[in-house]
Structure formats: structure tokens, C-alpha cells
Amino acid sequence: MIFETKPSALKRYFEILDGKKTARYLICKSIEVSENLNLDDDELWKIHDDKMGEFYTGLDGNVGETQRVSLLDLKIELAKRIMKNCHFCERRCGVNRLDGKKGYCGVTDSRVASEFMHYGEEQELVPSYTVFFSGCTFSCVYCQNWDISQNPDSGVYAKPEILARIIEMRKEKGAKNTNWVGGDPTPNLAYILETLKHCDVNIAQLWNSNMYLTLDALKLLDGIIDIYLTDFKYGNNECAFRLSNVREYWGIITRNHHIARKQGEMIIRHLVLPNHFECCTKPILEWIAKNLDDIRMNVMDQYRPEYKAGNYEDINRRLTREEFIKAYEFSKRLGLKP
Secondary structure, three states: OOOOOOOHHHHHHHHHHOOOOOOHHHHHHOOEOOOOOOOOHHHHHHHHHHHHHHHHHOOOOOOOOOOOOEHHHHHHHHHHHHHHOOOOEOOOOOOOHHHOOOOOOOOOOOOEEEEEEEOOOOOOOOOEEEEEEOOOOOOOOOOOOHHHHOOOOOOEOOOHHHHHHHHHHHHHOOOOEEEEEOOOOHHHHHHHHHHHHOOOOOOEEEEEEOOOEOHHHHHHHOOOOOEEEEEOOOOOHHHHHHHHOOOOHHHHHHHHHHHHHHHOEEEEEEEOOOOOHHHHHHHHHHHHHHHOOOOEEEEEOOOOOOOOHHHOHHHOOOOOHHHHHHHHHHHHHOOOOO
16 A cells, blocks of 8 residues: 555654654653662562653653653563563563573574665655564464574674664664564564663654553553554464464454553554455454554565465465455455555
8 A cells, every 4th residue: 555645643753753743752861860770679669650641741852851760761660570580572571681591482692684775665664774683472384484483593692772873873874663563573672662762862762563452561662652553464363373373363362452552653564365354354353443643554466485484275365356455455445544
């Protein structure tokens, strides 16, 4: 789908591009936290929630200076604590990643598989400074990035302060946003927050994700992410488990879309799979039309049978033109904005 110019669903994003509004993460850095960050988890979460009220009160006002200890620092502390019993995603492996233990995603230290100015995203986003992380919380049998998503030890570790300087350089070169992706960015949430601590440019932050996050992870992203660029894959739990080895998909993903839409602006991608209109495409589009207001919908036809897809009879071929047109026309009838 081709987007129209400056859609209303991305109003604040364009105001950031025009210099009229401030990226959320910079606002977080301006909110002082005077309490001791050595308090126990429950006390820190209470402070966090109170400070988020302050964040939303001042969301569209004048932004002050970066504080010595800020709301972003509090989020970093909470993220590090989660890494000791990792539950950023709903697999809830519970491993101590700070001690080098690996959960399902295989990520210990965040590793960057590639970073570059991306010109292949939705037109409002390009050029998009895109950071691809190794490792993923899913195991999609048709993954087009399987070489990095299923190899969490690939790529290189970059110090957060170094990546922050690169973000600033890319902004000077015309990047409209920082696009956190993978694999999936979820296992790298603490690293991303730490990187933004060292970054000071007014650039929108994109969370390009399968959205299989826990409520705690979403709370940490609240006030950081300007646009949720989501990958809504399946319309039922059975397809999700068979093709991505994910349990309880539908309930978690619909819950998280509700929450994320309240936190920021949203572009939803749905990659149409061959033979999956009735089971996946149709229920997804119907749910979005009924439950989410003022979002951008990108129905995608780029499917190709990569990785292990040849072993699955329903998805071992490319999408036909007729299958895509059926999905595209259905989205239009539902009133979803291309």
C-alpha cells in the first residue's frame, strides 16, 4: 500500500519532524527522579507510574533540561532488574541474562547485525535509521531474516554511547527516525534505553516488533516510543504455534495493540500468507477495524517462501496476485486507511 502525505494518524510524528514537538524519550530525560534508585522493585514501579503521570501532563508543553537522574534512568534501572529474571517477552524464561544465561531468544549482550539508512520502509518513514539486532523471541519457519533472527551470537556489540553518536550522525544526514528492529528488539530493551540515555537529538523512536511483550516491558517503552510499527501475523493461536512456535498469541497481541495505541502513534503491518485469508488475514483486519482508531494499515504482499517454508504445504509458494487483491480490497471495505 502507498500512504498519503502526512496522514492524521501520524500527526505528532510529523510535528517532531518539523521541530514543533519533542521526541518522547527527550521528555523522559527532562523529568527528575529524586528518589534513591536502590529501593525495592515495588517502590520503584510506584515512582515510575507517578512520574509517567508527570510525563503525560507535560507531553506537549515546553521541555526542560536533561536531569542528573531522570525518568529514563529509572526505566534503565528497572530494565536491568528485569534482565536478572528475564521477562521482557511473554515467554518469561526467567533466566539471569546479566550472569550470561540464555533464554529462548538466545540474547545475552545485545548484538547489532546491521545498521543503515533504510529506504525500503513506508514512505513517511524514509530515510529511516534502522538498527537490526540479532536474535528473536519467535521462530518463524518463513523468516526472511532467519540468518540474524535465529543466530543471536551473530553481529557485533557496540557500546551504547557509540551507537548514540551514530544516531546523532544519521540524524544530521537526514534520518527521520530511529527504527529498532531485528529479529525483534524486545530482548534488547535495556540496551536501547541505555543508548538513548547518551543521545540528545530530537528524533522519533520506532518500535518495529512482533509485539509479544509483557506488560512490564510495555510500561518501560511508555514515554520512549513515538511510533509502534507492529507486525500482526496471525488471526488465531493455532497458526501462531505451528508457524512461529508461539503460545497464546491472539490474546497477548491484541492486548498489546490496545496498550501501545494509547502510548503512541501506530502503523500496523500484516504480511498476507498464501492460504491464510480466512484463518489469519480476515480476523486480523476485522479486529483492527473494530478496536483501534486512527492507525495506519499496511497490508503487505512481499511474502516469499524463505527458510523452512518449503516444508509447509500451505505456505511453500509465493502469494498470488488474486490473494493479495482479496486482502487489500477487504481492508478497504472495512475502512482501514492505507
